[in-house]
Amino acid sequence: MALTQTAETRCSKPILVAVNKPFDDEGGLQALRSHPLFAALSGQDLQYILQQSRRLHLGHHQLLYRQDMPAHQFFFVISGCLRLYRLDSSGIDRTLDSIASGDCFAEVMIYADPPRYACYAEALKASEVLVIPVKAYQDLLEINPRYAQAALRHYAKRAVSRFHDLEIMTVQNARDRLIRYLIDLLPNGTEEGGEVELPLPKCLVASRLAMQPETFSRILADLKSSGLVRVNRSRLFISDPQRLVDISQ
Amino acid sequence: MALTQTAETRCSKPILVAVNKPFDDEGGLQALRSHPLFAALSGQDLQYILQQSRRLHLGHHQLLYRQDMPAHQFFFVISGCLRLYRLDSSGIDRTLDSIASGDCFAEVMIYADPPRYACYAEALKASEVLVIPVKAYQDLLEINPRYAQAALRHYAKRAVSRFHDLEIMTVQNARDRLIRYLIDLLPNGTEEGGEVELPLPKCLVASRLAMQPETFSRILADLKSSGLVRVNRSRLFISDPQRLVDISQ
DNA sequence: CTGAGTAATTGATTTAACTCAAGGTGGGGT
DNA sequence: ACCCCACCTTGAGTTAAATCAATTACTCAG
Numbered sequence: 001m002a003l004t005q006t007a008e009t010r011c012s013k014p015i016l017v018a019v020n021k022p023f024d025d026e027g028g029l030q031a032l033r034s035h036p037l038f039a040a041l042s043g044q045d046l047q048y049i050l051q052q053s054r055r056l057h058l059g060h061h062q063l064l065y066r067q068d069m070p071a072h073q074f075f076f077v078i079s080g081c082l083r084l085y086r087l088d089s090s091g092i093d094r095t096l097d098s099i100a101s102g103d104c105f106a107e108v109m110i111y112a113d114p115p116r117y118a119c120y121a122e123a124l125k126a127s128e129v130l131v132i133p134v135k136a137y138q139d140l141l142e143i144n145p146r147y148a149q150a151a152l153r154h155y156a157k158r159a160v161s162r163f164h165d166l167e168i169m170t171v172q173n174a175r176d177r178l179i180r181y182l183i184d185l186l187p188n189g190t191e192e193g194g195e196v197e198l199p200l201p202k203c204l205v206a207s208r209l210a211m212q213p214e215t216f217s218r219i220l221a222d223l224k225s226s227g228l229v230r231v232n233r234s235r236l237f238i239s240d241p242q243r244l245v246d247i248s249q
Numbered sequence: 250m251a252l253t254q255t256a257e258t259r260c261s262k263p264i265l266v267a268v269n270k271p272f273d274d275e276g277g278l279q280a281l282r283s284h285p286l287f288a289a290l291s292g293q294d295l296q297y298i299l300q301q302s303r304r305l306h307l308g309h310h311q312l313l314y315r316q317d318m319p320a321h322q323f324f325f326v327i328s329g330c331l332r333l334y335r336l337d338s339s340g341i342d343r344t345l346d347s348i349a350s351g352d353c354f355a356e357v358m359i360y361a362d363p364p365r366y367a368c369y370a371e372a373l374k375a376s377e378v379l380v381i382p383v384k385a386y387q388d389l390l391e392i393n394p395r396y397a398q399a400a401l402r403h404y405a406k407r408a409v410s411r412f413h414d415l416e417i418m419t420v421q422n423a424r425d426r427l428i429r430y431l432i433d434l435l436p437n438g439t440e441e442g443g444e445v446e447l448p449l450p451k452c453l454v455a456s457r458l459a460m461q462p463e464t465f466s467r468i469l470a471d472l473k474s475s476g477l478v479r480v481n482r483s484r485l486f487i488s489d490p491q492r493l494v495d496i497s498q
Numbered sequence: 499c500t501g502a503g504t505a506a507t508t509g510a511t512t513t514a515a516c517t518c519a520a521g522g523t524g525g526g527g528t
Numbered sequence: 529a530c531c532c533c534a535c536c537t538t539g540a541g542t543t544a545a546a547t548c549a550a551t552t553a554c555t556c557a558g
Contacts, residue, residue, distance in 0.1 A: 086416055090498035094419040096412065108412075111405035118412060141398070148397030149390070155404035156360035162411030163345070163357075163367060167335055169418030170343040170459045172516085174545065203505065210419045215545055217507055233554090249339035421546085423515070451536065464515055466537055482524085 031102050032076055032130065036154040037137075040147055045140050052136035058082075058123035071109040071117045073131045077101050080127020083200060084119045085207075095207040097165075098124075098199035108155070110134050124200070174211040175219050176248040181209055182229070183241055190241040198234040280351050281325055281379065285403040286386075289396055294389050301385035307331075307372035320358040320366045322380045326350050329376020332449060333368045334456075344456040346414075347373075347448035357404070359383050373449070423460040424468050425497040430458055431478070432490055439490040447483040 029050070032038050038046060058064060058080065065071070067086060077099055084097040084105065096119055099105050109115050115134065141147050168180045183189055185196040198205055206216035223229040228244050230237035238244065278299070281287050287295060307313060307329065314320070316335060326348055333346040333354065345368055348354045358364050364383065390396050417429045432438055434445040447454055455465035472478040477493050479486035487493065 086419075088498050092498070094416070096416055096419060108405040108408050111402045112409065113402075118409060119416075141401075145394035145397060148394060148401055151401055152390075152397055152404060153360045153362075155401060155408055156357040159357050159404060159408045159411055160361065160367060162408055162415060166411060166415050166418060167343070167345055167368075169415060170335075170345060170457065172459050172461075201505070208419065210421050212421075212546060213506075214508085214547085218545090221507080249337050249341070450534095461516055462536075463517085463538085467515090470537080 031078065035076065035102065035104055036150055036157075037104055037107060040150045041140070042144075045144070045147075048140065049132060049136050053130050053132045056129050056131050058127045058129060060123065060125050062123045064121040064123065064129065065106070065117045067117055067119050069117050071106060071112060071115040072134055074104065074106040074109050074134060074137070075121075076130040076132060077103050077105070078128040078130055080129075081124045081199065082121055082127060082129075083124055083204060084121050086119045093207065094210075095200065095204045098204075098208070100199060101127075104154075108158070110137055110151075169210065174209070174215050175222075177209045177211070178216065178219050179223075179244050179248045181205070182236065182238060183245065185236075186238060186241055190245055193237075193239040193241055195235055195237045198236065202234070280327065284325065284351065284353055285399055285406075286353055286356060287325075289399045290389070291393075294393070294396075297389065298381060298385050302379050302381045305378050305380050307376045307378060309372065309374050311372045313370040313372065313378065314355070314366045316366055316368050318366050320355060320361060320364040321383055323353065323355040323358050323383055323386070324370075325379040325381060326352050326354070327377035327379055329378075330373045330448065331370055331376060331378075332373055332453060333370050335368045342456065343459075344449065344453045347453075347457070349448060350376075353403075357407070359386055359400075373453075418459060423458070423464050424471075426458045426460070427465065427468050428472075428493050428497045430454070431485065431487060432494065435487060435490055439494055442486075442488040442490055444484055444486045447485065451483070 033046070038049070041049070055078070056064075064075070064082065079101050081101065082099040082105070083095055084099065085093055085095045087093055097105075099121075105121065106117060109117070141151065164184075168177055168184070171177045171180060182196065185199075186192075186194055188194070200208060202216055202220075203213040206213045209216070211219075220229065220231060223244075224231050226247075228238070228240070228247070230239070282295070287298070290298070304327070305313075313324070313331065328350050330350065331348040331354070332344055333348065334342055334344045336342055346354075348370075354370065355366060358366070390400065413433075417426055417433070420426045420429060431445065434448075435441075435443055437443070449457060451465055451469075452462040455462045458465070460468075469478065469480060472493075473480050475496075477487070477489070477496070479488070
């Protein structure tokens, strides 16, 4: 059974069809400007993208797209957060990634052939996304090939980051996977401690790390009682990341 | 302990320093031409890349580069096969990818900052690789931004493929991970059966799938006795992939 | 504030996978 | 041909994690 009740079970149709107001918000525009895929764009070209795009509101647990759906848009998160997941035929729900405000996702669709979404995407809470037609960005790259430099850098980084995610998943025991996941959440890795916020509810972090929610809970309780992690709801305080790494392996 | 004896334990220094003969082989050149990153290059530009590159012979289990080493080159496999892996501080050896003849690897280094290899790379048998200076390819993209299109397509595909690898690893049980891995090796997925060759020795496939060699062996023995897979050394014959998928989940 | 529903925790039990250990097997070198 | 050395397989015992089952804690809507 699914680990959590998904949008799939609640609201039957994805909502990409909805047409909303154009994107004219100043704050959101600033955020878009600072994303690597858009930072280099001229004012005019950015305007073109925005004209072609639509702003979309997603409710709690609302489905944005389905696995295998034709992919003609990619997305930028103006506010809120989402997750990417897959559903087995048996209905097992496996979380693959969490998406935060300021992130782009499904942007690989710009070059996918055929363009079909590789997973489901749903909002974890009320969120605003910018729906960007793949074609619009392609047009821009066609006209100004210099823009490809930034895109290349972005894609290379994304590939590295996926590789790193994969690396975590080849760690064989649940505790060590969780520890590595936590270290990655820290802004400076093992360099210095700090407070991190889980980007997903605990049961979905568990799913992301290929373990059961009960296992997640027990491991975290362990780390807590060993004084390695201080837990407050979805906020974790890690004072000494190096100690965490030392007990793993 | 390491699952298998690695180059690390045998030969202490990576061999990137070696300077070999330039790349002038016709067969290898054809293969390079057909790689997405090089297919679009003009004869002159390809020649430039080849002039800057060196051909390198690697012996069985020879180390090509180390995790965290400064990365000024990327690679194209002319013949043979390699694997990418990481080593924990406790010496646990985790295989992350297998590289076959005709593949490019570490090519994300063209855009990495700072450019450091994310893992180890070693030859699994005697192999020939083309050592391409990152700078050479960067120069080309600088001069002809149109080349970036092909590179973008390649990087997007790579990101998708890593995402898919990650997806396999979120499958919680060993048997189902193995089944999915096998299906992916089939040229047409579940569409039709066929013979596949494991791209890695069994103990390394096990490592790649985050399980012990013994577990791998037992699962394969199970599948064999159920008539789902016919095993001949590292060659597996899968007559009905759909049946395999059906028993997973 | 209160109750309903979801998420998180905790306990007891079962099971899948790991570990340790002992044989096989097949290919490459002498 | 033979032996040697990896690699692989198989077995027995142990352990980590899954499963099943309750209880507790939040969150949100009314």
